[in-house]
Amino acid sequence: MEEKTSTTKTIQEAAREVKVCREADVVVVGGGPGGHSAAIAAARSGARTVLVERYGHLGGMATGGIVIQIPHMSDGTEEQQIIGLTQEWLDRLDEIGGCLHPKRDEIGSSDEKLVSYWRRFMGNTVRGRIKQTAWVDPELLKCVLNNMVEESEVKLFLHSWGAQVIVDKNKVRGVIFESKSGRQAILGKVVIDGTGDGDLLPLAGAEFDGTLDPKIRSSMLALVFRLGNCDYQKLCDFREREQERYQELMAELAKVAGTRLVPLPSPRNDVLWVNNWIPDLNCMNVEDLTTLEVEMRKMMLRGHDFMKKNIPTFENSFIIDTASQTGTRGGRRLVGECVVTREDLQAGKEYDDAIAVIPRFDALGDTAHVQIPYRCLVPVKVDGLLVAGRSFSSDMAANNMVNLIPHCIAMGQAAGTAAALAVKNDVNVRDVDIRALQDSLTRQNVPLPGVPSTVSKV
Ligand SMILES: Cc1cc2nc3c(=O)[nH]c(=O)nc-3n(C[C@H](O)[C@H](O)[C@H](O)COP(=O)(O)OP(=O)(O)OC[C@H]3O[C@@H](n4cnc5c(N)ncnc54)[C@H](O)[C@@H]3O)c2cc1C
Known part of the structure; x- marks a missing residue:
């Protein structure tokens, strides 16, 4: 850093x-x-x-x-x-x-x-x-x-x-x-x-x-983002059917992205939000907040690319938005x-x-x-x-x-x-x-x- x-x-x-x-x-x-x-x-x-x-x-x-x-x-x-x-x-x-x-x-x-x-x-x-x-x-x-x-x-x-x-x-x-x-x-x-x-x-x-x-x-800080054109129930089916494989994919995703990314449901089955936990940054330091905004977007792109290629439900997904407010x-x-x-x-x-x-x-x-x-x-x-x-x-x-x-x-x-x-x-x-x-x-x-x-x- x-x-x-x-x-x-x-x-x-x-x-x-x-x-x-x-x-x-x-x-x-x-x-x-x-x-x-x-x-x-x-x-x-x-x-x-x-x-x-x-x-x-x-x-x-x-x-x-x-x-x-x-x-x-x-x-x-x-x-x-x-x-x-x-x-x-x-x-x-x-x-x-x-x-x-x-x-x-x-x-x-x-x-x-x-x-x-x-x-x-x-x-x-x-x-x-x-x-x-x-x-x-x-x-x-x-x-x-x-x-x-x-x-x-x-x-x-x-x-x-x-x-x-x-x-x-x-x-x-x-x-x-x-x-x-x-x-x-x-x-x-x-x-x-x-x-x-x-x-x-x-x-x-x-x-x-x-x-x-x-x-x-x-x-831990975060920059949450949302994905559209997903199918949450399909993701759950996969998670229940192939629990071990799902865990492996989540671990690989974290490695590729450089941080833990966890897809979570929303009121709509086709929209998910992706939670994350970025350590070692201080939410009361403007330089750390800047680093978070810049680095997390790179992680998001790497992570989303992996999700599209490897995890059922994300094949045709797209990024809707990133949070306008840093997650503190x-x-x-x-x-x-x-x-x-x-x-x-x-x-x-x-x-x-x-x-x-x-x-x-x-x-x-x-x-x-x-x-x-x-x-x-x-x-x-x-x-x-x-x-x-x-x-x-x-x-x-x-x-x-x-x-x-x-x-x-x-x-x-x-x-x-x-x-x-x-x-x-x-x-x-x-x-x-x-x-x-x-x-x-x-x-x-x-x-x-x-x-x-x-x-x-x-
Ligand atoms: C990524 C992430 C995931 C989380 N997951 C969950 C979850 O799943 N469920 C859950 O219940 N909680 C979750 N939390 C915790 C929860 O969101 C927060 O603890 C909660 O929102 C705190 O509420 P608050 O009103 O104290 O502060 P905030 O929600 O931070 O609101 C503070 C407000 O003050 C404004 N503000 C700040 N400084 C100034 C200023 N100087 N002048 C004017 N306005 C200012 C901000 O813009 C904001 O609107 C999560 C938090 C994060 C970051």
Whole structure:
């Protein structure tokens, strides 16, 4: 790999006046699963809310990153642990044919025919039962997310990069963003970092941890791409009929491409997305991001050529697109009032301030469901700031497990609701009335400990 260019020189930027383009109750930066959900929840809870997103669409990894599997919403029983805004995404996508997932009354079923159908989709079965995992169309999801923002009356700024945090005496007062209109400020009573990578944390002076073990999944970057003119069921037939040969071909593919490429289903049988895991690059380093974009496209071409020549279903396939958003799984993690650890997940730790329940992880053995405390969204020292999404306060092992899309939506929904409550009651985010927050989340169909969690079958 080429040596990175950097010098020790610095220059002084001139101070400048910045126009305040908006004053709001809640300002959310980053419109991915965490940030979008925070903005929707805040606005629906009565806060004047602004959402700032660097790209021209919302959804983060779930759309721009072409990460189109929304898994781990239930545990194989009839109960669904994650409902709330994630379920709203699925319901709205269902209305426009943008989603493939088991029907509500199939969840938890052990019906052999159903199980053998859904087993072909990764993450839809567990211990011989159906679990809720959805496969979504990223373009239709972009439309759904826009509609939710419009209907909730969130003021949206697209093509806007959150560049600075306005801090006064340890309290966050707003953000500055860059766009084609120049540098502008938005003042807010609460700011929510939904950037995934925790971009606002160093700018706000909040403590964070950016260390990642290079061997774990969330340290690896990716550039997902989609293939058209495929036949997923044909691929499954081949995989089931010739398991060993399939494994050999996948190993050869990784060798030829220079990275592991895994074809996965989508709502359409003829379209697949190809996941990948590129190690040894840092998602917070611009040169590494550049290397990823350039090198991964070479890997894609080599890999696709091999797939066309050697793997049934890809003979006449073509590349539809590459993700407009680099696949970053890790980033900065807040050091919050509570740090969730892998041991906490393993022990099934219970919290008085639980704001989300996440289905137990099979990899951890026979444990209880995972509870997420509100305090892991709240910085230790800085006031007026919350995080929503994968930068929640956690050690790297816990973060590696609890950073899936529905988890980030759940944390975002809680952050937005808490921010609106803080504004309404004129208290700091760390002093939000937890009981009121939990009551509000329960009314939003968010299952919390002790509250039944089955999606209405109406
Ligand atoms: C290749 C890959 C495969 C994955 N597979 C799965 C899977 O199958 N299922 C699953 O559930 N999860 C999967 N994950 C994990 C999951 O996608 C992420 O953890 C999740 O999307 C995180 O949500 P988020 O809202 O915290 O961040 P993101 O999805 O990263 O969204 C962050 C948003 O903030 C915006 N943003 C960032 N910085 C700024 C800024 N400075 N100013 C303005 N806007 C900004 C971004 O453009 C983006 O819209 C995968 C991730 C990757 C990369």
